[in-house]
Amino acid sequence: MADLMTSMLREFNVGKIITTCSVQDAKEAVNLRNINAPPSNHIDIVITDLLPPQEDGLKFMEWLRTHDEESVRFLPILFCSAHANMRIVLSGRDTGATEVMVKPLTAEKLAHRLLHIIDKPRPYIKAPSFFGPDRRRQMTSEQKTERRTLKQKDMKVSHESEAA
Amino acid sequence: MNQRQPEQVEVIHRINRIKKKVAPDGNMGAPGFINPDHIKNAQGIIDDGEDTYKKEIASALKQLSTEWAKAKTSPDTSKEVTKEIYRLANYIKDMASTYEYELMDYFGHSLRKFSDQIDVQNKAHQTIVQAHIDVMGVAYSQNIKGQGGEMAKELKLIVGKAIAKYSSED
Known part of the structure; x- marks a missing residue:
């Protein structure tokens, strides 16, 4: 399945694609390219599967x-x-996934998710029990009240500066 | 009564580095774009990928049979083997749903669901797993795509009966 996705990404012309056969190899690739390396060489997006049964x-x-x-x-x-x-979807979200894609894989779905990541980046939330992209997407019509209990004033908001 | 302290929460807005990299002419406001022809070509890899599907499923089914034979003869390894059965069933489901082999998708899903509870020493469980392996073999050899008509109904019935009959004998 990784080979298939790699071929599809190649068709999208997304640039360099690194495919690994194990989580250990993936960790090494991320460490190698994203630490002490020029930003132009950094990995920009990670795509991972649930990889059952150990998840x-x-x-x-x-x-x-x-x-x-x-x-x-x-x-x-x-x-x-x-x-x-x-x-599974909630586990992915709660572990810090930016986007969740439930298979079957289609080119349209993959392209849509990638563009969503690029065009609509969500702020990150750092809380005692969670770190990752903001899990709230939108208020549905059934959802009448705000689920987040903290008020805006109780949150620290930071913006990364260009110099960072 | 103590007042509960609010959680320390920080909302961090990051610079959109990928957008900066890919935005045409540095226009950060322009929506991202993947050439529709490229998306069509990428979909073509799936649509024309019957050979890949067949190769991958043949290999997965062979592994499944091997693992299952191992589980029955070496009970000591049963825990590892059932995990491997789960992984293979998930893989078969994944591939079959991607390439639109609905019947294989159905059996892969059914076996994955059942593999959570497999006790290799249990005769009833042995029958249920074997029924899955057998019908998946038929679905593969007959290359049944989509809903699969009458034969698909029959195969589903075989597995359904095995589950209904033997599950109650646990």
Whole structure:
């Protein structure tokens, strides 16, 4: 499946694609390219699968989101799964996925998710029990009240400066 | 009564580095774009990928049979083997749904669901897993795509009956 996705990304002409066969190799690739390397060489987006049964994809995302280096911790992650159930989707979101893509894989779906990551970046939330992209998407019509209990004034808001 | 302290929460807005990299002429406001022809070509890889599907499924089914035989003869390895069965069933489901082999997708999903509870020493479970392996073999050899008509119904019935009959014998 990784080969298939790689071929599709190549058709999209997205630039360099690194495919790894194990989570360990993926970690090494991320460390190698995103730490002490020029930003132009950095990996821009990570695509990972759930990798059942051990769900190593979730552990990999956790590793990324708890990494010491900002250039790794803030990497956008597209999390893919052949499981359509809510538990898996929520696990992906709660582990810090930027976007979740439930398979089957189609070119249209993949392109849409990538463009969403690029065009609509979400702020990151750093809380005692969570670090990752803001999990709130939109208020549905059934959802009458705001679920977040904290008031705006209780949150610290920071903007990265160009010099960073 | 103590007042609960609010959580320390920080909202961090980052510079959109990817957008800076890919924005045409540095126009950060322009929406991202992937050439529709490229998307069509990428979809073509799936649409024309029947050979890939067949190769991958043949390999997965072979591994599935090997793992299952191992589980029955070496109960010590059953835990690892059932995890491998889960992984293979998930892979078969994943590939079949991508290439639109609905019947194989159905059986892959069914086996993945069941593999959570497999006890290799349990005769009933053995029958259910074997029924999945057998019908997947037929679905593969007959190259049944889409809903699959009457044969698909029959195969689903075989697995359905095995699950209904043997699940109650746990």
